Amino acid sequence: MQPAITPSPATGVASYAGFWERFVAVVIDAVILGVATGTVFTATFGAGMAIGFFAPWLYEAFMTSSEWQATVGKRVMSIVVTDLNGNRMSFARATGRHFAKYISVFLLGIGFVIAAFTAKKQALHDMIAETLVMKRF
Numbered sequence: 001m002q003p004a005i006t007p008s009p010a011t012g013v014a015s016y017a018g019f020w021e022r023f024v025a026v027v028i029d030a031v032i033l034g035v036a037t038g039t040v041f042t043a044t045f046g047a048g049m050a051i052g053f054f055a056p057w058l059y060e061a062f063m064t065s066s067e068w069q070a071t072v073g074k075r076v077m078s079i080v081v082t083d084l085n086g087n088r089m090s091f092a093r094a095t096g097r098h099f100a101k102y103i104s105v106f107l108l109g110i111g112f113v114i115a116a117f118t119a120k121k122q123a124l125h126d127m128i129a130e131t132l133v134m135k136r137f
Contacts, residue, residue, distance in 0.1 A: 014086070015135040016121035017079040019113070022133060028073030033059060061094040078136045089131060097129035 037055050040048040063071040069080035069088055081097070083089045089097075104111025104124045111124030120132055 014132075015137070017077070017133040017135050018121060019116040021077050021079055021135075022074075022115065022123075025071065025073035025077045025079060028076055029059070029071045032072055057095065057098050060098045061091055064097070065089055065091040065094040074133075080134055080136050082132050082134055084130050084132060086132070086134070089129075093129055093131065097125055097131055100125035100128040103128065 033056055037048075037051050040051045040055075060071055064074075064081045065088065067088070068075055069082060074080065081089065081094075083093065101111075107124070115121050115123040115126070115133075118127075122132065126133065
């Protein structure tokens with residue numbers, strides 16, 4: 001198990017992942033999920049349509065609650081998702097965070113954009129799930 005995220009030794013201040021770092025991570029993950037679900041959908045002649053709902057949830061929840069604390073996209077961008085204390089979050093919290101993103105989407109994406117303007121760079125779904133997205137040092 002990896003230790004909790006700690007403040008940067010040089011500054012003593014935690015470093016939160018910015019909007020654009022998070023955006024690039026989402027794009028990388030979308031490509032990965034698109035290829036994976038598209039392959040399953042094609043291989044099963046559409047019978048695997050439920051994978052389009054379950055795959056993103058399971059991918060994100062399992063990955064962010066794992067020792068990595070990140071999806072592949074977040075890992076590439078050197079960012080992790082933690083609870084408010086900088087610790088690894090549970091699968092249940094990761095699941096809640098995933099589904100809270102639907103609220104951010106339903107608000108015309110404003111829930112995502114507010115991450116650029118909050119002190120801890122939290123999007124709406126991060127506030128709901130009580131999580132932080134941090135840079136890994």
